[in-house]
Amino acid sequence: METTELEQQPEEVAGHTTVPAPEKRFQNAIRLVVGVLVLLILISALPGLNLRFAGDRLQTFTTIFLGIFIEAVPFLLAGSLVSGFIAVFVDQNTIARYVPRRAVPAAFTGALMGFAFPVCECGVVPVTRRLYQKGLPLPVGIAFLLSAPVINPVVLVSTYAAFGFGPVLIGRYVLTFIIAFLVGLVFHFAKPAEVLRPPEETGIGLPDSYHAPEAAAKGEKRAWTAVVTAADDFLDMARYLIIGSMLAAGMQTFVSQALLLQFGGAPVLSVVAMMALAFVLSICSTVDAFLALSFAGTFTTGSILSFLVFGPMVDIKSAMMFLGVFRRRIVLYLILLPLLFTLLFALIINLFLT
Amino acid sequence: MTVSKFDAVVWSVMALLAGLVTAVIFLGSRVGLAVVGQTPPPGAAHVSTQTQIRVQFEDTLDSAPDTAVTLSPFISGATRLEGDTLIFQPAMPLTPDTVYDVVVNAGVQGENGRTLHDPLTWQFQTGQPRILFIKPDPEGPDQLFVADANGRQPPVQLSQAYATVLDFAVAPDSSQIAYTVFTNDQQMSGTADLWLMNADGSNQRMLLACPEAMCSRPVWTPDGRRLVYERREILNPGAPPGNPRLWWLDVSSGQTVPVFQDSQLLGLFAAISPDGRWLSYVSPTDQGIQLYNLEDGSGLLVPNKMGTAVSWHPRSEEIALADIVTAETDWGVVITAVSIPDGDVTMLSRSEQGGLDVDDSNPAWSPDGNRLAFGRKQARSAMGRQLWLMDADGTAVVPLSGDPDIHHSAFFWSPDGRTLLYQRYNLKELYAQPGVWVIDIQTGQTTEIAYPATQPAWLP
Numbered sequence: 001m002e003t004t005e006l007e008q009q010p011e012e013v014a015g016h017t018t019v020p021a022p023e024k025r026f027q028n029a030i031r032l033v034v035g036v037l038v039l040l041i042l043i044s045a046l047p048g049l050n051l052r053f054a055g056d057r058l059q060t061f062t063t064i065f066l067g068i069f070i071e072a073v074p075f076l077l078a079g080s081l082v083s084g085f086i087a088v089f090v091d092q093n094t095i096a097r098y099v100p101r102r103a104v105p106a107a108f109t110g111a112l113m114g115f116a117f118p119v120c121e122c123g124v125v126p127v128t129r130r131l132y133q134k135g136l137p138l139p140v141g142i143a144f145l146l147s148a149p150v151i152n153p154v155v156l157v158s159t160y161a162a163f164g165f166g167p168v169l170i171g172r173y174v175l176t177f178i179i180a181f182l183v184g185l186v187f188h189f190a191k192p193a194e195v196l197r198p199p200e201e202t203g204i205g206l207p208d209s210y211h212a213p214e215a216a217a218k219g220e221k222r223a224w225t226a227v228v229t230a231a232d233d234f235l236d237m238a239r240y241l242i243i244g245s246m247l248a249a250g251m252q253t254f255v256s257q258a259l260l261l262q263f264g265g266a267p268v269l270s271v272v273a274m275m276a277l278a279f280v281l282s283i284c285s286t287v288d289a290f291l292a293l294s295f296a297g298t299f300t301t302g303s304i305l306s307f308l309v310f311g312p313m314v315d316i317k318s319a320m321m322f323l324g325v326f327r328r329r330i331v332l333y334l335i336l337l338p339l340l341f342t343l344l345f346a347l348i349i350n351l352f353l354t
Numbered sequence: 355m356t357v358s359k360f361d362a363v364v365w366s367v368m369a370l371l372a373g374l375v376t377a378v379i380f381l382g383s384r385v386g387l388a389v390v391g392q393t394p395p396p397g398a399a400h401v402s403t404q405t406q407i408r409v410q411f412e413d414t415l416d417s418a419p420d421t422a423v424t425l426s427p428f429i430s431g432a433t434r435l436e437g438d439t440l441i442f443q444p445a446m447p448l449t450p451d452t453v454y455d456v457v458v459n460a461g462v463q464g465e466n467g468r469t470l471h472d473p474l475t476w477q478f479q480t481g482q483p484r485i486l487f488i489k490p491d492p493e494g495p496d497q498l499f500v501a502d503a504n505g506r507q508p509p510v511q512l513s514q515a516y517a518t519v520l521d522f523a524v525a526p527d528s529s530q531i532a533y534t535v536f537t538n539d540q541q542m543s544g545t546a547d548l549w550l551m552n553a554d555g556s557n558q559r560m561l562l563a564c565p566e567a568m569c570s571r572p573v574w575t576p577d578g579r580r581l582v583y584e585r586r587e588i589l590n591p592g593a594p595p596g597n598p599r600l601w602w603l604d605v606s607s608g609q610t611v612p613v614f615q616d617s618q619l620l621g622l623f624a625a626i627s628p629d630g631r632w633l634s635y636v637s638p639t640d641q642g643i644q645l646y647n648l649e650d651g652s653g654l655l656v657p658n659k660m661g662t663a664v665s666w667h668p669r670s671e672e673i674a675l676a677d678i679v680t681a682e683t684d685w686g687v688v689i690t691a692v693s694i695p696d697g698d699v700t701m702l703s704r705s706e707q708g709g710l711d712v713d714d715s716n717p718a719w720s721p722d723g724n725r726l727a728f729g730r731k732q733a734r735s736a737m738g739r740q741l742w743l744m745d746a747d748g749t750a751v752v753p754l755s756g757d758p759d760i761h762h763s764a765f766f767w768s769p770d771g772r773t774l775l776y777q778r779y780n781l782k783e784l785y786a787q788p789g790v791w792v793i794d795i796q797t798g799q800t801t802e803i804a805y806p807a808t809q810p811a812w813l814p
Contacts, residue, residue, distance in 0.1 A: 186367055190360035266467045268379055300466055333364050340371035347375060350466065351382025 033246050040254050057253055065249035071284050072122040072241055077234055079123025083130035084230025088222050092135040101137050107184030110143025111177050118152035120285045121312050125321040126233045132196055143184030146338060149285040149312035150176040162289035172308045179341040195330050240324045244317025248282035267350035270303035271343060278311030285312035302350030310342040386471035387464045388412040400481030402528035403450055403769050404814040407442035413464035414438050422462055426455040447769035447814055450482045483769055483814045487790045487807040488519055498522055498533055500813060503792055505801040512555035520546055521809060523572045528814050529553055532572040532581055544588050544595050546570050553813060562603055562610060568595040576630040580604055584622050598622040600635060623663040627670040636661045656692050665717045674717035674726055679710055686710035686733045689717045702748035718765040727765040727774055738781050754793055769814045777810055
């Protein structure tokens with residue numbers, strides 16, 4: 001049986017200690033985003049460089065940014081805590097024993113793991129990253145990453161509250177499962193080294209002071225280590241969340257959403273519009289059903305489903321957070337594959353099933 | 355940059371997905387707007403000459419060409435969209451006993467972007483208009499009956515009411531009948547409810563319960579969605595009904611509201627113009643006929659001393675009504691026409707000598723609006739009222755009946771304008787009851803439809 005690179009070098013990965021984070025790269029990214037935003041604000045104030053108008057835009061941007069960031073932070077914190085405790089309390093043997101490695105069972109398991117780790121799209125990234133560090137097979141992690149924001153009890157309840165038991169609820173869960181499963185299968189052909197960013201780039205690991213055998217003897221010490229690890233994870237992923245939230249806020253400030261909303265009844269364009277909207281809005285999967293409900297009267301069923309399926313898998317902020325786990329090329333794949341699958345299924349629903 | 359096996363797999367999958375998306379869009383664009391059902395159904399016979407053509411689609415409709423529906427033999431009409439249904443309203447009643455070919459042309463578009471790719475065609479055959487009336491029954495409650503216009507077949511009972519049927523109104527498309535039924539058998543309480551049934555007598559159900567009022571004289575709006583009816587509150591059981599007020603009733607939801615916010619406004623004998631823009635009613639408070647514009651809320655008062663129902667011109671251009679006219683030494687009741695919305699009054703009927711010694715009533719416009727049927731007797735005489743005809747300008751006044759012992763009333767033109775339906779009553783007969791008759795306008799031949807029978811109406 002073919003084994004992954006992580007399996008071959010578990011000690012190397014697990015024994016890795018904290019590496020200085022790429023602060024300079026992060027600072028450059030922040031500078032670039034802020035610079036582009038300032039430029040956009042000034043351009044939008046033209047002609048005549050209406051500074052008051054620019055001030056209004058800046059205020060709008062700030063409000064949206066804070067809205068997205070504050071909404072996401074608790075979930076990222078929860079995900080980071082789970083990640084920290086996984087780092088300390090879950091060993092590789094447990095994962096090796098219980099998680100299937102063959103492609104189909106692995107993707108199947110990953111697509112349903114959200115019920116064991118109920119996290120939204122912000123929290124799922126650090127958890128996935130930590131599970132990969134513990135030797136989780138790639139298809140399991142990818143399927144989990146894409147499905148967990150929807151296939152979990154919290155989102156099940158919120159979607160039911162918004163739409164009741166019917167085609168939207170069923171469609172959301174069936175499509176999310178199928179897409180996550182299929183993308184997970186695709187990643188069975190990959191090797192961890194070509195998918196995951198190397199530890200020395202991500203800085204993932206345990207604190208230098210942590211030594212497992214000694215810590216194992218003291219449960220208190222292990223819990224504290226988990227919290228410290230969670231804090232590291234949180235701060236590490238929060239950088240990507242900040243950039244993603246800024247980009248999402250910028251898109252919402254400067255790109256007219258009314259343009260997207262005029263395609264509500266068109267079977268093809270409505271799907272494209274709602275997927276674009278989901279990507280731009282970057283709304284948390286725990287509450288997105290209530291927003292989708294407001295479109296239910298004017299948008300096609302397929303487009304509503306595409307919003308509810310694609311948005312939790314990939315949006316601007318989660319795509320940025322993917323960069324903390326995956327190589328850039330892989331992040332592109334993680335955007336395009338769910339996009340194409342969702343587009344295909346939503347079009348089939350619109351054109352042939354409704 | 356080297357391309358790994360994984361990259362190759364991913365790009366292959368994405369290429370496959372892109373191809374599938376393209377194929378789905380291409381094939382999806384060829385999926386047309388599906389039809390759920392048609393009215394009248396394909397192959398239907400004995401269809402009402404008043405029928406609408408209705409086609410229900412799978413989706414809410416967005417647009418349709420002006421010529422979306424064509425009938426052969428040709429008849430003009432208006433097309434409109436209501437939710438997922440395309441409706442063609444013929445401008446004139448269809449011809450009886452005629453096979454019609456319906457074509458719904460391609461181009462009808464749903465809100466989801468799908469269009470009807472291929473024309474939809476089917477056939478149906480119209481029947482002969484039938485006649486509705488209430489048949490008094492000394493043994494039980496009066497019921498609603500239907501009979502053929504040739505009078506050869508015995509009438510068929512339609513309603514199965516537990517108490518007397520007071521009055522009724524046929525829906526504009528002749529598919530349903532609203533009718534008034536006393537609440538209980540004894541009729542002591544005086545309360546009456548509104549009921550609804552299909553034109554074939556099926557699906558009889560209560561439309562509006564009026565436990566503390568007499569709700570009666572329903573009148574349909576031309577779109578068949580609402581009724582206006584008279585409501586007389588009964589404050590105590592057994593007390594006489596109070597003053598009439600007009601109320602709206604939504605047929606599908608059963609929701610009912612007063613026509614006017616001012617609860618003191620009285621109204622009776624409501625009628626709605628064929629174009630649906632005007633509501634006319636007798637206003638005892640104003641001593642005249644009030645015309646209320648349903649679109650802009652404007653009003654027009656036509657002074658009238660008779661206080662009887664008006665007849666609307668088929669094109670909603672004017673109303674005809676009977677009114678008392680006085681001169682220095684003479685007075686009579688004549689038919690007048692009032693133009694809408696100007697309110698200009700034209701006296702149409704006079705005696706043959708040009709005087710006012712006539713007592714005219716019950717004007718009824720012919721379907722083409724060119725003639726009027728009305729009842730006439732000599733003023734201040736005890737003779738029976740006769741059936742007369744005149745042109746719309748008041749000329750060519752001719753009698754159709756001439757028996758002073760028979761009283762004629764309640765005139766209704768057949769949809770083709772060839773026959774008049776009326777009620778007659780023998781004044782000389784001691785225990786006479788009213789009967790329902792028809793007269794062929796060309797030949798003058800009369801036919802008894804039912805006896806005893808009252809309140810005749812066509813079921814086109």
